[in-house]
Each structure stands twice: as C-alpha cells, then as structure tokens.
Amino acid sequence: MKKPLSVYVHIPFCERRCGYCDFVSCTALNQIDKYLQHICAEIKNFNFQDYQVKTIYLGGGTPSLLTPEQLETLFKCLPPCNGEVTIEANPNSLTDVKCAAYRRLGINRISIGVQSFDLATLRDLGRLHDVKQAIDAIKTAHKYFDNVSIDLIKDIPNHPFVTPPADVLAMIQHISIYALTKDDHCVLETDEPVNLPADFIRYEVSNYARKGYESKHNLVYWTGGEYIGFGAGAHSLLNNQRFCNSNDILTYHREPGIERTPEVIREEQIMLGLRLRSGVARDLLHNKETEIKLLQEYGLIRLTPTNIIATEAGLKVLNQIWLKLV
Ligand code: SF4
Structure with a gap:
C-alpha cells in the first residue's frame, strides 16, 4: 500500500523584498527559468513510487509571479495529486488569465497574501498593493476557486488589526493570521483581538476556516505527517528524519537530515x-x-x-x- 505524502514547492521570487520578510526570497526574476530547471531536476530525482501524493503546496516567495508557461513547466515535473493543490499569490500579480491557467493545471486552492485591509499598514509593511487591489484579487480568485484563503498580519505596532469587510468574508473560506514577530518554536500570541464571524472556526492557533475548508496541507505539518519540500530552503519530514535544502537560490542542495528520537x-x-x-x-x-x-x-x-x-x-x-x- 502506498504511503500518503505531501509536497511543498518553494518559489522564492518576489518583485520587492518586504522589510519584515524571513522567508527564502529574492528579486532576481531573470533567474526564474534557471531555478525551474534546477527544481524540476530535483523533483525528478525523487522516487514517488511508494507514495500517494495527497497535497501539493506552491509557496514562496511569490508563486503567482510565474507565467502560465513557467507554471506548466513545473507541473510537468510534479507527481499526480487528486487532493488539495494550493498556490500562494500576491494581489498585484494575480490575473484572470493566471487563475484560468491554475485551474487547467489542477490547482484547486489559492492563498492570497493580503496582509492587511488598512492602507497605512500596507504602506508601512512595504507591500506593493493597496486595499482595492487586494479586494480585486480576492474577487478574481473567487470567480475561479471555491477554496480561497487570505493571509493577514496582526500585532503590528501602531496599526490595529482590521477585520476583513463582510463582502470579502463572503468570498473566502480560510484566513491565516500571523503575528508580525513569530517564532515557530515558541508560539506567541498577543492580546490583539480578532473578531471573525462564528462560522470561521479557529482550528489552529493562527488559522480560521469554515467547516471542511481547513488547510489539508498544513494539517499534515501539524499532525506529524510526511512531506517532501523542493526548492531553496524547503523543509522535509520523511522516514522519521527532518531535513532541509540550503538557501542559495540556484545552487541549493539537501543538507544532512536529523533523525527524530x-x-x-x-x-x-x-x-x-x-x-x-x-x-x-x-x-x-x-x-x-x-x-x-x-x-x-x-x-x-x-x-x-x-x-x-x-x-x-x-x-x-x-x-x-x-x-x-x-
Ligand atoms: S512577498 Fe512574502 S516572501 Fe516576498 S519578500 Fe514579501 S514577505 Fe517575503
């Protein structure tokens, strides 16, 4: 019997680096094709034979910067998956054409990096989009996907958390809300209140979803399931070993794993x-x-x-x- 596996693919490219970013990211957009060659070689080198891929997650960086053609190149290397397939997108690089391409490629969930519904906060965070662009991106995604998630940030000094407007809440099924400073090993939550409608259930400390729309991919991380990460800085948990790739975008390699006791x-x-x-x-x-x-x-x-x-x-x-x- 095949073992369940989740796949993470890291796309590290961004138009501009945000001041608070602690992800592996860069602005060398002219290197995207080379990176895709590297990551496709890495994916093809992995033996999926014993596994049934349950979820795929394209994170970044800004995966929505990829053209439909570039994304198609990537999907030709990826194993089949009949479960949840997510792509992260930024509001200023999401279009109808891209959403239609995502659907054609089998992507069935989209996670939009909105970060805030307050213009001053977006400006202070150094984001490239404004509130209208964020809402337009959600409207676009909503036309193509019935599983739309947004990312928001809270606990930003001098910027109170702004609850998504009702018309936005009607178009989304999932919200991730992270504190500006967070440490994955020491969860810290502050007192800043988050008031969402009751049908958004807080199923994880930073994540809210309507029933049935919990992130299946992230639940694999949180419940100790196996996953393989491809791309610069990507993490994996396989055969009771945690390992990760180095961060160098074009020459990354797999670091030695650590066996979990x-x-x-x-x-x-x-x-x-x-x-x-x-x-x-x-x-x-x-x-x-x-x-x-x-x-x-x-x-x-x-x-x-x-x-x-x-x-x-x-x-x-x-x-x-x-x-x-x-
Ligand atoms: S868009 Fe995201 S990944 Fe890119 S620089 Fe900003 S915070 Fe980092």
Whole structure:
C-alpha cells in the first residue's frame, strides 16, 4: 500500500523584498527559468513510487509571479495529486488569465497574501498593493476557486488589526493570521483581538476556516505527517528524519537530515497538538497529572476524555504550557 505524502514547492521570487520578510526570497526574476530547471531536476530525482501524493503546496516567495508557461513547466515535473493543490499569490500579480491557467493545471486552492485591509499598514509593511487591489484579487480568485484563503498580519505596532469587510468574508473560506514577530518554536500570541464571524472556526492557533475548508496541507505539518519540500530552503519530514535544502537560490542542495528520537517526536506532538483545536492526546502526558490540574485551574486548558485542549487564554501562552507538559 502506498504511503500518503505531501509536497511543498518553494518559489522564492518576489518583485520587492518586504522589510519584515524571513522567508527564502529574492528579486532576481531573470533567474526564474534557471531555478525551474534546477527544481524540476530535483523533483525528478525523487522516487514517488511508494507514495500517494495527497497535497501539493506552491509557496514562496511569490508563486503567482510565474507565467502560465513557467507554471506548466513545473507541473510537468510534479507527481499526480487528486487532493488539495494550493498556490500562494500576491494581489498585484494575480490575473484572470493566471487563475484560468491554475485551474487547467489542477490547482484547486489559492492563498492570497493580503496582509492587511488598512492602507497605512500596507504602506508601512512595504507591500506593493493597496486595499482595492487586494479586494480585486480576492474577487478574481473567487470567480475561479471555491477554496480561497487570505493571509493577514496582526500585532503590528501602531496599526490595529482590521477585520476583513463582510463582502470579502463572503468570498473566502480560510484566513491565516500571523503575528508580525513569530517564532515557530515558541508560539506567541498577543492580546490583539480578532473578531471573525462564528462560522470561521479557529482550528489552529493562527488559522480560521469554515467547516471542511481547513488547510489539508498544513494539517499534515501539524499532525506529524510526511512531506517532501523542493526548492531553496524547503523543509522535509520523511522516514522519521527532518531535513532541509540550503538557501542559495540556484545552487541549493539537501543538507544532512536529523533523525527524530522518540522524545523529540513526543515534544513535537505536544507542541503541535496544543496549537490545534483538536488538542493533544492525553496518552502523551504520562506523569503530568499535577501540571494538568494546575493548568486547568488557571483556565489555560480544558480536558476531554482523550485530549487536552488549550483554551482561548491558553492559546496566548502556548509556550509556557508546553514547557509544563514536556
Ligand atoms: S512577498 Fe512574502 S516572501 Fe516576498 S519578500 Fe514579501 S514577505 Fe517575503
């Protein structure tokens, strides 16, 4: 039987680098074709025979900078996938022609980097689009996709979070909201309120979705599933090893992997589970009854017969909860 696998493809090119960016990205757009040659060679070198690819995610960078022809070149190298196929797009590089091409290539989910619905915030973040362009991009995506996600940023000094307008909310199914400064290993949430309609369920600390529209690809990361990353700086988890590619855009190579010990796996499961609405299996928390009782008394977690789940208050201090439970 084939094993499930998710595929991440990193497209590092951007028109301009944002000041806050900590992704592997560059503005050498004249290198896109060369990069695609490199990444296609890398993909073809991977043996997909034992795997059934469940999700594909094209992230960046700005994948929507690729022309339909460039994207077609890439898709010719990618394995078949009958599940969720996502592309990230920036509002100023998304067009009808591109959306139509995405559909032809089998892309069925689009994630738009809106970042804010406030013009001053967009300007201060150094974004190339304004609010109208963001809304126009969402309208364009909505014509072609019934699974549209947007990315927003909160906790920006002197810029309060602006809730998406109702007409925008009607066109999207998923919202990711990240704090401006975040560290993937130490989840930090601040008090800045996010008020979304109740049908956007906070299924992960930074992610909200209408029922059935949770990101299947990201859930693989959060539940310890296997994934392979292609491209500069891309990360993978395969055969119990974590490994990543180096960051150099045209000469990147795979760095040696790190085998996960049972203790590391357990710690990861607790951290990732705390981020999720489904919570952490209590089986992982042997000998932690005292800590669990205390956290419950403080209102930071709630218990189900099988799991512990961070409360709204707990989601703000996940790292401290994690330290108590590992
Ligand atoms: S668009 Fe995204 S990836 Fe590109 S520079 Fe800005 S934050 Fe970084």
